Amino acid sequence: MSDVFRLLAEPSRRRLLDALRLGERSVGELVDRTHMSQPSVSKQLRVLLDFGAVRLRKAGRTHLYSIHGRPLREASEWLAYYERFWEQGLGRLDKVLTEEARPKRSGDR
Amino acid sequence: MSDVFRLLAEPSRRRLLDALRLGERSVGELVDRTHMSQPSVSKQLRVLLDFGAVRLRKAGRTHLYSIHGRPLREASEWLAYYERFWEQGLGRLDKVLTEEARPKRSGDR
DNA sequence: TAGATATATGTCCGTTTGCGCATGTGTCCA
DNA sequence: TGGACACATGCGCAAACGGACATATATCTA
Numbered sequence: 001m002s003d004v005f006r007l008l009a010e011p012s013r014r015r016l017l018d019a020l021r022l023g024e025r026s027v028g029e030l031v032d033r034t035h036m037s038q039p040s041v042s043k044q045l046r047v048l049l050d051f052g053a054v055r056l057r058k059a060g061r062t063h064l065y066s067i068h069g070r071p072l073r074e075a076s077e078w079l080a081y082y083e084r085f086w087e088q089g090l091g092r093l094d095k096v097l098t099e100e101a102r103p104k105r106s107g108d109r
Numbered sequence: 110m111s112d113v114f115r116l117l118a119e120p121s122r123r124r125l126l127d128a129l130r131l132g133e134r135s136v137g138e139l140v141d142r143t144h145m146s147q148p149s150v151s152k153q154l155r156v157l158l159d160f161g162a163v164r165l166r167k168a169g170r171t172h173l174y175s176i177h178g179r180p181l182r183e184a185s186e187w188l189a190y191y192e193r194f195w196e197q198g199l200g201r202l203d204k205v206l207t208e209e210a211r212p213k214r215s216g217d218r
Numbered sequence: 219t220a221g222a223t224a225t226a227t228g229t230c231c232g233t234t235t236g237c238g239c240a241t242g243t244g245t246c247c248a
Numbered sequence: 249t250g251g252a253c254a255c256a257t258g259c260g261c262a263a264a265c266g267g268a269c270a271t272a273t274a275t276c277t278a
Contacts, residue, residue, distance in 0.1 A: 009118035012266075027225055040267060042226050061224045061275040121236080136255055149237060151256050170245040170254045 007051055012036060013044050017067060020054065024066040116160055121145060122153050126176060129163065133175040 008014060012034070019025060019033040027045065031038050045065055048054040055068040117123060121143070128134060128142040139150050154174055157163040164177040 003118070003120070005114060005117040005123070008114040009112070010266080011112070014114070028223095037268070038225070039227080039269080043266080046226080063225060119236080146238070147255070148239080148257080152236080155256080172255065 004051075007047070007053060010044070012040065013048060016041065016044055016048065017053070020065060020067045024057070024064045026062045026064055028062070030065070113160075116156070116162060119153070121149065122157060125150065125153055125157065126162070129174060129176045133166070133173045135171045135173055137171070139174070 008017075015034045015036070016030060019030050025033070027038065027041055030036075030041050030045070034041065036044075045054065045056075049056055049065075053068060054065045057064045057066070117126075124143045124145070125139060128139050134142070136147065136150055136154065139145075139154070140147050143150065145153075154163065154165075158165055158174075162177060163174045166173045166175070
């Protein structure tokens, strides 16, 4: 994995990053929060770790993961804002943006 | 394709979007600029079109494509800024960012 | 130390997807 | 109208990748 977009292309990894949003989590907690199997969680964490997107701190037999790196922080903010629109399709974005923040400014498209 | 990250995960599509950055381009121009085969260009353009990421304007026998949609514009700016760092690996990002803009502020890690 | 707990890894399999190649469709022009 | 030109599409294939399942490794505790 040498490409952030590929990294983020996988929903399971985005779910993990989302679950790590608020801070350090153990693998078990991530399994609970994401409803993924434990092996899947571990594997995707490995991918994220190799990429440098998360950090690992071992505390006894539990492994604590946390988000690392400015790029992912930026990406996380970026996706947090747009994901809700995108997941409903692109068509509604302009509408929602207009309603939400800028009732004017239609000279964009 | 129902996921922007998957859409952007493919380097060929990012190359196309990049080639469309400055405006409308014909398929032939995109073939030249991206060094992709014509069928590949057409296919990926189709994916981008179905997603709503580009627009098509037909002028005779040439098809002019252009980027469409605020999300991709945002994504484009976002990637334009970070891509150069990411493509060289994540490790250099903090360094470059520090050198570039903020010689102080090291409490970020 | 034995067993339980927490996590990691190996293997197999099915799916997805991009590309190459050939061909089809639409448009312009002599 | 026939042929050149611009682009799109269908097909087959190979590579990438995630998940399920079983199992290995490490740590804690009785």
